[in-house]
Amino acid sequence: MSQTVDRALSILPLLAEGPADLGQVADRLGVHKSTALRLLRTLHEHGLVYRQSDQRYRLGARLFALAQEAMENLDVREIAHAHLVRLNERCGHTVHLAVYEENEVLYIDKVESRYPVRMYSRIGKPVAITVAAVAKLLLADLPEPERRALAEKLDYPMYTPRSTPHAAAFLQELAKVREQGWATDLGGHEESINCVAAPIRGADGRVVAAMSVSAPNVVVTADELLTLLPLVRRTADAISGEYSGRTPAEPT
Amino acid sequence: MSQTVDRALSILPLLAEGPADLGQVADRLGVHKSTALRLLRTLHEHGLVYRQSDQRYRLGARLFALAQEAMENLDVREIAHAHLVRLNERCGHTVHLAVYEENEVLYIDKVESRYPVRMYSRIGKPVAITVAAVAKLLLADLPEPERRALAEKLDYPMYTPRSTPHAAAFLQELAKVREQGWATDLGGHEESINCVAAPIRGADGRVVAAMSVSAPNVVVTADELLTLLPLVRRTADAISGEYSGRTPAEPT
DNA sequence: AATGAGTGTTGCAGTAAGTGCAACGCTGCT
DNA sequence: AGCAGCGTTGCACTTACTGCAACACTCATT
Incomplete structure (x- = not known):
């Protein structure tokens, strides 16, 4: 070099x-x-x-x-954006889109909650990788050796008592997420905030991005948030379809 | 090099x-x-x-x-943020904070409108320098020779019929803005969007940043928006005071 | 005022580090 | 199979980067 x-x-x-x-x-x-x-x-x-x-x-x-331009060149982001907005219009909560790259997970798009209480996050900021629902989905899809190597290498900060405590627990959680095809974060990052997330897949089935809906306890309980899961998954699937070219263009 | x-x-x-x-x-x-x-x-x-x-x-x-961290290190931004949020709570419109650096003006903070119709902009994106109200304030404060040199060097794209057409008009506008201590953009960038802006000054009186309130015609008319000017100026002055150390800490 | 300490800046000679070449390996195509 | 296109490597050359030491400047200090 x-x-x-x-x-x-x-x-x-x-x-x-x-x-x-x-x-x-x-x-x-x-x-x-x-x-x-x-x-x-x-x-x-x-x-x-x-x-x-x-x-x-x-x-x-x-x-x-530069960061701005780089972001705007991500094609997943471009395709997903309209879907994210529509989802936000239906549920009102904060919607995030995230990708994995070189041992980091980062938000590449966000639609703000329409409720007055908002969660803090910012596009481009690396995500709390051991607890965020989107991170679980993205890491769960990595090839086994890489996933294991990464899990061992990470720090496991205890943001709250419900944060993932260590690599073993994390790998187990990833296995579960991989199995079920969706993920949650129930107060693992901030005590009062819950998220549900679903994967966006490319034509080859690999997870290329993940999206989530987040809301604080004071607005909806975790159970209520979970009722949105089908909607989140449908949205993610719609994006997947369009991204992988199966659904060339969708009517607006 | x-x-x-x-x-x-x-x-x-x-x-x-x-x-x-x-x-x-x-x-x-x-x-x-x-x-x-x-x-x-x-x-x-x-x-x-x-x-x-x-x-x-x-x-x-x-x-x-990196871009993220750089942004969070800007002290004006940190001080201003709470004020911007409060202003947004009072008027509901999109609030921007911008700085000038090396021939560019860029947004470093933004509070989204609480109305459903939102204007497009993004933190970190360079601003349309010849028309934006915040840009006028920032450039109007440059030393005369530098201001003139920059004005000559710029392009003057006609986003709308009301865009600043050329350097001479721009310099004249800057002189006016410098004189009155505030600026507007009435449909100069996008036909239906108006902004009012006020400067934030450091201890030495130099303009270090500028803030604006923007709203589309469909929500409020230009005249209605202008009634917010005193509020915008008061907010900018409050930030100036705190930034230059005259108002050590403000009660929350 | 004058002195000094602390910075940023410049020109220069030595050589370390970057360059281009050419050959190799790989992948995917016909 | 054979070929074309691309990424990669080792090597000899010499360009261009480095550290030095002297200079310029600002700002405290006496």
Whole structure:
């Protein structure tokens, strides 16, 4: 791999922690100030870092634009969006769409709840992978060795008493999810929030994305939320059909 | 600047247009395939590009995470958020927060309208700089020479008949905005959408961000929207006060 | 005011690191 | 089977990146 590029890219996560000046960047990279300067300049030219008024460096605006464009190029997202909106119109709750990539699960689309109490989440934010319903579906579909390797490698933070406690429990849960073809998260991430999720599959049957409906206890109980399962699954299947080309275009 | 890094970073916007294979990347960079391969591998290791199942490269997930973190580090955003939510609760319309950086204006926060008809926009997306009310405020505060230089350099797309047509008109509008301390966009970007915006200033009086309230004609007329101006300005001033440290902490 | 410490910046010589080449391996097509 | 197209690897070359040391600048301090 390329050393120079490697060093330059290492600056990005470093700046993601917060602004830093030249000296700090050089130190943390373990290179001379002049070297760090040149790397930062190159990053700057491409708009990936920004120099604020106090001379310190921050991540730059181009980063947002790139992330944005990347997102809009995901074809699942494009196909799914209309379905997600329609689902939101019918049930009123927050609807999420998520994909798996390189050991992370992240939301790529979201339709906000129409109830005043909303859950916090943001497109692009990595999901709590050990507890989220969508994460369970996406990981459950990985080939066995990869799934096991990943499960062993993960941390299992106890967000609530109902969070998945360790790899063994997680693998067991994944097996169950794989079997039943849908997943839930009942207060495993935040005490009062429940989710039901269903998988979106490509033409080859592999899970390419997962969608979920989430709502806080104060709006609907877990049992009530579960009654939405058939609707969620139908929506996911409709997206699957369209994505894999079986349903070329759907009437609006 | 560093040639290697420069080349590597040039790959990102290229991939933002859509997935590409090794040969295409090499061609567009004007380098040998093997060189492109090494660059892509380095980008891949850092999670900035992802190799999809058909071997082609796409932008990767880390990019979203980085953009996310960068955004959460912006202190204006953090301070402003609660105020924006409160404003949204009072008026119900879409509220935006935007900053200027390197010739671009971009949204860094948004509270969705509570009306069913919503305008399209997305955090991180560059704003239509020649027409948006927030852009006018941010650019109006630039030093004269920079403002003029930027105005000359911009394109003036006619989104609607009321879009700003050329640099001269834009500079005149900026002068007016600078004078009055607030801005509007009445159907300049999308025929049926109006916005009112106010500036957020740091301790030195410079504009550090701008916020706006937007609503489509079908919900409220432009005149009705304008009655919200005092409220918008008060909110912006409250954020300014807190940001510049004059109002240490506000009661919730 | 003048001095000094702490930064960011520049030109330069050495060489480490990146480049292109050419040959190889693989996959899918005819 | 044979071929075409693509991704991958090892290697010799030399380009272009590195660290150094000196310089420029701002901001406290005496």
